[in-house]
Amino acid sequence: MSNLAAARVIKNFRLKQLLRVESHIRQLGPLSDHTIPALEPGSKTAVLPNPFIPRKTLTSKKWKPPVYSLRQQVELVKKAKAAGLLHLLPPGPKNPIPSTDVKEAIKGIQETPNSMSLGTLKHQLKDNKKDKSLWMNPVAWEGRISTRKVRGRELGITLYAGKKRMFKGHKWERARRLKMKKRQMVLKSMERRIHNFKNYYRRRRPDPLKPPRTSKSPKLPF
Structure with missing residues (x-):
């Protein structure tokens, strides 16, 4: 897949998340105050629900799986890396939380005058304006992400990270x-x-x- 096609997939992902906030609130209730990156009081940055993490419904009190499965998350992360748009994806199991330096950079971008509220963003998207940079506006992803430090993951050893033994082998082995x-x-x-x-x-x-x-x-x- 070319970089242009990968960027188009990330664009469609962002637009879909921008336009499904109402349905999310109607099904799972209002958004929480916990966001990544952390927002200051009075910030006009749009807040979107993180589709990479499970959620608990208010009516049935049961956990609902993430909108995107782990396989789909891996594909999105690969395409975002190919297009250089990894910062536009929400953090999740396959896309860990960025480091402190990246957080500060994202926070600085969000404090610029270009940041706008979610209502303004959606209003411009529905009016079909031709500003192609709307989907790239910084947003804060709502939801708590459980971070568990596993030895070896920082080195790229993801298959056997945190396991006591390697592949058990065949019976004859x-x-x-x-x-x-x-x-x-x-x-x-x-x-x-x-x-x-x-x-x-x-x-x-x-x-x-x-x-x-x-x-x-x-x-x-x-």
């Missing part, structure tokens, strides 16, 4: 060590075992073509 140990123990006395086996049958059946001396089933010497 797990039993191979014990199997080889038993095999080595048997091989140490293999010459003696072969000698006992041959002499045992030689004593009982000197001539294999003749009938056995007894009808009882013989017992092996090992």
